[in-house]
Each structure stands twice: as C-alpha cells, then as structure tokens.
Amino acid sequence: MTAVRRCTDLSSLPSPAPLLSRLSSAASRLLQMRKYGSRKEDGGRLRNGRSSSASRPGFIDPSSWKYFDSRAVGIPAGAIPRNCMTVLQMLKRKGFEAYLVGGCVRDLLLKRAPKDFDVITTASLKQVSSFKTNTTQVKGNENVNCSEETDGHDEGDILRWKDSLRRDFTVNSLFFNPFNYRVYDYVNGVKDLRKNKTRLAMEMKYMLSYGAAESSIRLLRKYGLLDILLPFQAAYLSDQLKGKSSDRGLMLMNLLANLDKFFSADRPCHCSLWLALLAFHNALVNSPQDAQVIKAFAALMHFGTWDIAIEFLNEDVGAPVTYVPEAFGRSGAKVDNLMERTSHLASLVKSSVDTLTCLNTLKQSVVRYPGASQFSGLVFVSAREKGRVLGIFNGLDSDLTSYDKRRGSHGIDYKLLEDGVTAEVRFVLGKVIMDTMSAESPCASTDDAAALPRAAADVTDADHRPLSMLFRSGESE
Known part of the structure; x- marks a missing residue:
C-alpha cells in the first residue's frame, strides 16, 4: 500500500512545523488502525x-x-x-x-x-x-x-x-x-478509537482555523496526508492539477485563501466555518451552479435577507467569475427563478455535509475520480459538529422571502466566531464566498502567500502575524 509507506516515512522528513508533525503522527496511527485482520x-x-x-x-x-x-x-x-x-x-x-x-x-x-x-x-x-x-x-x-x-x-x-x-x-x-x-x-479499545478521532479533529482545527488553511492543505497534499484526512479534496486537487504546475485559480484554494485573510494565530475561527466551506465546495463539484446563483447564496448568508442580497447583486456590475467545474457564466435567470435555484443550492450543500460524517457518502463522492489514491475510509467529524454545520444553512432551503438572519453589526465579532455562534459563522462564510466569486478580490496563491492582508487594520504585524507565514519554508521543494 503506497499510501501507508509514504506516511509512515514522515518521521524521517523535515517537518515545517511541530503542528504538521503531530498531525502526521496522528494520521499514521490511524493508518495503522486500518490494517484488516488481526496479526x-x-x-x-x-x-x-x-x-x-x-x-x-x-x-x-x-x-x-x-x-x-x-x-x-x-x-x-x-x-x-x-x-x-x-x-x-x-x-x-x-x-x-x-x-x-x-x-x-x-x-x-x-x-x-x-x-x-x-x-x-x-x-x-x-x-x-x-x-x-x-x-x-x-x-x-x-x-x-x-x-x-x-x-x-x-x-x-x-x-x-x-x-x-x-x-x-x-x-x-x-x-x-x-x-x-x-x-x-x-x-x-473503544476509548482509544474515540480518542484518536478526537485528537485528529483537534489537530485539523489547529491547521485550518488559524489563518493557514491554504498553506496547510498544500502541505498535507505534499506529504501525502491529504489522501487520508480529506480524501475528496485530495482527489479533486489531483484531478485539477493534471498537467499544471500551480494551483492558482482553483476554487478550493481560492476559498481557503480568502478564509485565511480573516484569521491569525490570535484570532482563530470555529471549525464549523471551514467544515461548512468544504461542504459548500463539495456540493459545487458534484452539482456545478451558475455564478449568479452562487453569489446570491453567499450574499444571502452575509447580509441576512433576500431583498438586501438582491440589492447587492443588482449593484454588482463586475464580470462573473467562473471556475471549472464548480461555477459557470451568468445565464440571465430571472429573480424568481434565481430564488428557487438559490434555495436548491442550499439543499445541495446541506446534503453534502454528509461527506464529512458518513463513510458511504464520502465514498460515493470520491468515486467520481477514478484516478484517486486508495480510499482511506476515514471520517473524523463528530455528530455534534455535523449539527453545527447544518445549523448554518437552516432556512436557506425553504421560502427565502421570509428569511431574515440580519445581525446587529457590520464587523466580525471574533469572540462569537471562535465560539461557533451560528450567526457569526454564517456571516463570515458568506463573505468568504463573495470574495472568491469577485474578480476584484485576488487571492493569495503559491507565489504570493506573503501578501495575505491582515484580518483587522488596528492589529499590528507583531501581534497579528498570519499563521501561514510559519509554513512558507515548507512550501518550496
């Protein structure tokens, strides 16, 4: 099994950060647990x-x-x-x-x-x-x-x-x-089984919640760990990078880069935010959508009402951003149809949350990539976190004319966000997707990760350094 050999050799490789080393150790233990039979x-x-x-x-x-x-x-x-x-x-x-x-x-x-x-x-x-x-x-x-x-x-x-x-x-x-x-x-044995999954979820939170999600995904893929930890995302990247030397322009990486803009080592997000982002992207890969529908979905989450979301879309005169396979060009859908399609997208996203918690659903998603590495059969998201993620999208798949989730402020409350308060997570998730669908919001890539903007203007570089900076040395071959 190539994946096993590749991961069990991680201890001999220079680790770009102790965090990656700990995650490698946890993943290696879980790989060992996968051995069938009892020697x-x-x-x-x-x-x-x-x-x-x-x-x-x-x-x-x-x-x-x-x-x-x-x-x-x-x-x-x-x-x-x-x-x-x-x-x-x-x-x-x-x-x-x-x-x-x-x-x-x-x-x-x-x-x-x-x-x-x-x-x-x-x-x-x-x-x-x-x-x-x-x-x-x-x-x-x-x-x-x-x-x-x-x-x-x-x-x-x-x-x-x-x-x-x-x-x-x-x-x-x-x-x-x-x-x-x-x-x-x-x-x-049962306690150890639960402990390893809990530890793995904790390590993943450290890597993706503190402003280094894009760099972390890139490093996990480089060291062969992404196939184990996030099999669908690993298969997606392998398929998209065929014949390419850079991940620039891939929707998943742009989503993560825009996510990183808001967070740092001292301002993390709750794991439900990046889990919801992964579920959202999974839904688009399996069911590509019109770019206008995606922007409407994001604006609705961010602004809280359908009327304000439509007002934002009407004022947005920029060229539509497209991604292959996730988002295609504007089709000129009428508002009524747009509402229906936006609600349908919400239902698709809610269904795709199962790829994070249900092994069979994850397998079905990975099957679309015949060239994917051997399936690890690993899901580590708890039922409790699944409930949190689903809560973010509650109401978005029904009558949107009565949907009203407006917040009292325009800024991010980082304390509420770290605690996983649904309204705050939904607000930021909508903003991340809006930025990713905007041609005026360039994302960091392999070459310009150092240019990540700070999450807040009143925080100095000394006390608000993006965690992605810690991984830059590990990105170069």
Whole structure:
C-alpha cells in the first residue's frame, strides 16, 4: 500500500512545523488502525498500546474490562453478512463459543463495511473442518477466518482477555457476540478509537482555523496526508492539477485563501466555518451552479435577507467569475427563478455535509475520480459538529422571502466566531464566498502567500502575524 509507506516515512522528513508533525503522527496511527485482520505477535508479546494492567506479568485487573450493548454503540442487527452468521450459528449449534474479533468489530463501530470477518472459537481447527466449513473462506464475497483459542480453558473473560493481549492494537482487540449483542473490551479499545478521532479533529482545527488553511492543505497534499484526512479534496486537487504546475485559480484554494485573510494565530475561527466551506465546495463539484446563483447564496448568508442580497447583486456590475467545474457564466435567470435555484443550492450543500460524517457518502463522492489514491475510509467529524454545520444553512432551503438572519453589526465579532455562534459563522462564510466569486478580490496563491492582508487594520504585524507565514519554508521543494 503506497499510501501507508509514504506516511509512515514522515518521521524521517523535515517537518515545517511541530503542528504538521503531530498531525502526521496522528494520521499514521490511524493508518495503522486500518490494517484488516488481526496479526499476532511472535512469541506471545503484548501488543502495542496495551492497558496498564497488562504491564505486570500474571496480574489481572477486571475493573478495566468493559462490556457494551452492540445496539447502543451503533452496530445494527443486520450488520453481519449471512455467510458470516452461518459460520457462527454452525459453531454455536455444535456447542462451541464463537466471537467476531479484530478489525471487523472496529470497522462496525466506525460504521464501515468490514473487508473480512475474523472468528475466534473454542473449537479446534480439526473440529471446525469436521462439519464442512472452510476455515479461510466461505461462499460469498466476505472472508471469514477462523482461529483456535490457544489456551486450554473452556471459555470466559480470562480467555478473551489473554487473546486480546496478543493483538497488535487496542482497537483490534474487541470481541463481538452477535447472539447476545455484546461487545467485549478488555484493553480500552473503544476509548482509544474515540480518542484518536478526537485528537485528529483537534489537530485539523489547529491547521485550518488559524489563518493557514491554504498553506496547510498544500502541505498535507505534499506529504501525502491529504489522501487520508480529506480524501475528496485530495482527489479533486489531483484531478485539477493534471498537467499544471500551480494551483492558482482553483476554487478550493481560492476559498481557503480568502478564509485565511480573516484569521491569525490570535484570532482563530470555529471549525464549523471551514467544515461548512468544504461542504459548500463539495456540493459545487458534484452539482456545478451558475455564478449568479452562487453569489446570491453567499450574499444571502452575509447580509441576512433576500431583498438586501438582491440589492447587492443588482449593484454588482463586475464580470462573473467562473471556475471549472464548480461555477459557470451568468445565464440571465430571472429573480424568481434565481430564488428557487438559490434555495436548491442550499439543499445541495446541506446534503453534502454528509461527506464529512458518513463513510458511504464520502465514498460515493470520491468515486467520481477514478484516478484517486486508495480510499482511506476515514471520517473524523463528530455528530455534534455535523449539527453545527447544518445549523448554518437552516432556512436557506425553504421560502427565502421570509428569511431574515440580519445581525446587529457590520464587523466580525471574533469572540462569537471562535465560539461557533451560528450567526457569526454564517456571516463570515458568506463573505468568504463573495470574495472568491469577485474578480476584484485576488487571492493569495503559491507565489504570493506573503501578501495575505491582515484580518483587522488596528492589529499590528507583531501581534497579528498570519499563521501561514510559519509554513512558507515548507512550501518550496
């Protein structure tokens, strides 16, 4: 797997900033978690990331063992394929204990379709083969690997606990009994699973919320991390940059550059802003829109009412800015039709938020790029953040004549913005898109990142230095 080798070598490369190094480390760990199947260490060594109770030979600490109802943690009853259930039922009818274990349980918890299913059982391989089950594969598309428990005990927690200590990662040490809907966790695998996703989301916020989003995306792509962290954006850039030496003029990069204009190390934005921006761009890639519709959508978010947005559009006499494939030239649509199309764009953007939180939706979006790198199968945005992002677009997909989200001031309240207050995020998001669609608002590019304007005129360069400056040394080959 090329992507794995490329990322695991990151430690040997000079990192342009400690932040990128931390993100690389987090992504590498998540890549390791993606390995399907459950390898066993030679000689019975304890696997990496073992629990503290495992550090003392012979010591067992049952207080750290946890049990979950699979239905409560999001594994639906029909998640196990029929072929796999046939194997489990056959073992159960013969009086043997049988569990799903390893990467398949991890993937089910992450709402991903497992590539294969590992089964651990108290039956010996000889006993399994005696009732005509293939121990490596059954009929169908799913691989089902059966392994024999290595200890002489009949069953129980001690046996499962011992087996969990032999596995490579804590997240591959989970057991699942689909007959009693129970997930067994002896080494805090579920906690580690959640912690890694939370940490990754935190690191991404540091890179994209502090005035360095454009530079960060460029660096993540350079070091092979964008394929893992933001697969759709990575595929989009790879496709758009075929035969090109610069990302100048790409809508995604212009959006990020205009986003960076407003923020710095001491004036960050809430992550819901750049998440909403990514969802907006995704919607345009999948469903290109008239430039006038995009400007109407942005003006409505920024000014808060349809009447003011139309007034702005009527006064805007500049040539339409177009992007391929996202935005095409003005079609001369009437206002009534424009309202309908603007509302439709809002519904498309809301739907595209799922690409940030739903693995299947993300896969469908990436499929449009046949030449994309191997899909990482990674989504790290929480359900809570999804709700925040959707809240930004609430009301924009209905009757716009009654839409009224006007704010009391014309400037940005950075405290409210950092806290993720919806009205403030919507206001700035509209402005970023308006600037990107304006020919009079040139964006920073690979060559002129140093020319990024400051977010506020009353802040000096010394105390309001764009974070993108920290990454300039890493942009040159």
